[in-house]
Amino acid sequence: xxxxxxxxxxxxxxxxxxxxxxxxxxxxxxxxxxxxxxxxxxxxxxxxxxxxxxxxxxxxxxxxxxxxxxxxxxxxxxxxxxxxxxxxxxxxxxxxxxxxxxxxxxxxxxxxxxxxxxxxxxxxxxxxxxxxxxxxxxxxxxxxxx
Amino acid sequence: xxxxxxxxxxxxxxxxxxxxxxxxxxxxxxxxxxxxxxxxxxxxxxxxxxxxxxxxxxxxxxxxxxxxxxxxxxxxxxxxxxxxxxxxxxxxxxxxxxxxxxxxxxxxxxxxxxxxxxxxxxxxxxxxxxxxxxxxxxxxxxxxxx
DNA sequence: GCAATTTAGTAAACATGTTAATGATTAAAG
DNA sequence: CTTTAATCATTAACATGTTTACTAAATTGC
Numbered sequence: 170x171x172x173x174x175x176x177x178x179x180x181x182x183x184x185x186x187x188x189x190x191x192x193x194x195x196x197x198x199x200x201x202x203x204x205x206x207x208x209x210x211x212x213x214x215x216x217x218x219x220x221x222x223x224x225x226x227x228x229x230x231x232x233x234x235x236x237x238x239x240x241x242x243x244x245x246x247x248x249x250x251x252x253x254x255x256x257x258x259x260x261x262x263x264x265x266x267x268x269x270x271x272x273x274x275x276x277x278x279x280x281x282x283x284x285x286x287x288x289x290x291x292x293x294x295x296x297x298x299x300x301x302x303x304x305x306x307x308x309x310x311x312x313x314x315x
Numbered sequence: 316x317x318x319x320x321x322x323x324x325x326x327x328x329x330x331x332x333x334x335x336x337x338x339x340x341x342x343x344x345x346x347x348x349x350x351x352x353x354x355x356x357x358x359x360x361x362x363x364x365x366x367x368x369x370x371x372x373x374x375x376x377x378x379x380x381x382x383x384x385x386x387x388x389x390x391x392x393x394x395x396x397x398x399x400x401x402x403x404x405x406x407x408x409x410x411x412x413x414x415x416x417x418x419x420x421x422x423x424x425x426x427x428x429x430x431x432x433x434x435x436x437x438x439x440x441x442x443x444x445x446x447x448x449x450x451x452x453x454x455x456x457x458x459x460x461x
Numbered sequence: 462g463c464a465a466t467t468t469a470g471t472a473a474a475c476a477t478g479t480t481a482a483t484g485a486t487t488a489a490a491g
Numbered sequence: 492c493t494t495t496a497a498t499c500a501t502t503a504a505c506a507t508g509t510t511t512a513c514t515a516a517a518t519t520g521c
Contacts, residue, residue: 179362179378183340183434183446186453188380191333197461198330203480210507216325227469232325234334239507241471246506263469263516287461288329294459300329303452306445307332313440315343315433349510356477373499385477387501392476409486409499467518478507488497 183310197287201280210235210243211252215277218253218269225264252276329456343433347426356381356389357398361423364399364415371410398422 179185195209202212213233221228230240244267247253252273258264292300325331341355348358359379367374376386390413393399398419404410438446 179359179366180454181450182362183437183450184337184344185359185362185380186450186457187333187337187340190453190456191330191337192380193457193459193461194329194333199479208479208506213325213331216328216331220325225469234331234338235507236509237470238472238509242507261469261517265470290461291329291456291459295456299452299455303449303456304327304329304332306449306452307336308326309445310336310437310441310449311332311339313339313437315339315436345509354476354509371499381477382479383500384479384502388477407487407499411500463521465518465520467516469516470514472513473511475510476508479505481503483502484500486497486499488495490495491493 194291197290198284201283201287205276205280207276208243210239211247214240214243214247215252215269215273218267219274219277223266223268225258225266229267247273340437343436344430347429347433351422351426353422354389356385357393360386360389360393361398361415361419364413365420365423369412369414371404371412375413393419 198212199209202209207215210233213235214229217229217232218224221232226237226240226244229235229244230237233240235243244253244255248255250272251270254268254270255265258266295303344358345355348355353361356379359381360375363375363378364370367378372383372386372390375381375390376383379386381389390399390401394401396418397416400414400416401411404412441449
């Protein structure tokens with residue numbers, strides 16, 4: 170029995186449940202990234218750029234769930250480290266177009282195997298069906314108007 | 316069609332899907348919290364303390380998904396603002412026991428209604444059954460050994 | 462055309478995330 | 492016992508999260 174008087178149990182609170190689940194999933198990924206001097210955010214950015222090609226920064230921010238001020242700083246160091254390139258868009262000079270470099274792709278490629286092993290491990294324990302169902306529900310939740 | 320050659324689509328990547336879903340759910344909660352000078356983390360801490368009573372900091376860290384160094388700083392300000400109290404455990408002097416104050420409970424109480432309205436809104440759009448199913452799957456995912 | 466508004470990105474300030482190192486205490490091993 | 496190892500919490504340093512304010516460029520409305 171708990172002491173609380175009014176609020177919902179935190180384990181049935183959607184925000185907290187999402188956070189805890191994510192911490193579980195991220196633990197081994199963080200281990201992988203620490204070995205290659207990459208943060209979780211930089212990994213997400215590389216994934217998004219690999220998926221979408223050359224895009225503007227606002228798009229990256231949306232897709233990788235980062236705010237623009239954070240992205241500005243992170244891209245600055247990623248450009249310095251040769252993982253991405255940036256150029257001003259000629260038509261709309263407000264826009265900065267970002268693209269992954271060969272070096273960036275190399276990093277993704279080198280860690281693909283580990284990354285797959287991690288998701289396979291989770292899939293083995295949860296089952297493919299449940300995992301797909303979960304992903305469907307998560308996509309549906311994202312689409313909710315708040 | 317996408318450009319990527321090898322990795323999974325980010326929308327079917329569990330870590331990114333969890334993050335995006337959470338951003339959706341948190342948006343209105345952040346709006347609520349901004350009105351009462353409370354961060355998302357402080358809100359989680361109050362929820363956990365209300366649920367568990369007097370506990371040590373490591374427990375809070377686990378339950379609220381915070382690292383101890385962050386917690387140390389946050390509790391310092393929460394203590395100064397009168398939302399929690401801290402005392403050294405007499406049996407094990409390494410431990411610090413933390414408890415929510417009346418002021419802390421008052422804050423929870425005052426925002427309970429808004430908080431409920433937010434979850435009800437999500438429930439209305441997703442349906443109670445789907446939401447329960449999602450919470451079940453998230454709990455199951457948390458239990459996976461990584 | 463032009464003033465007002467909107468949009469893309471950056472800068473600054475402060476809170477939190479994250480890792481590594483440290484101090485203090487307790488538990489374990491011998 | 493006592494040395495060693497493990498645990499709880501803090502500090503420091505740097506990266507990122509978050510809000511506000513700002514610049515520059517494009518769009519809208521008139």
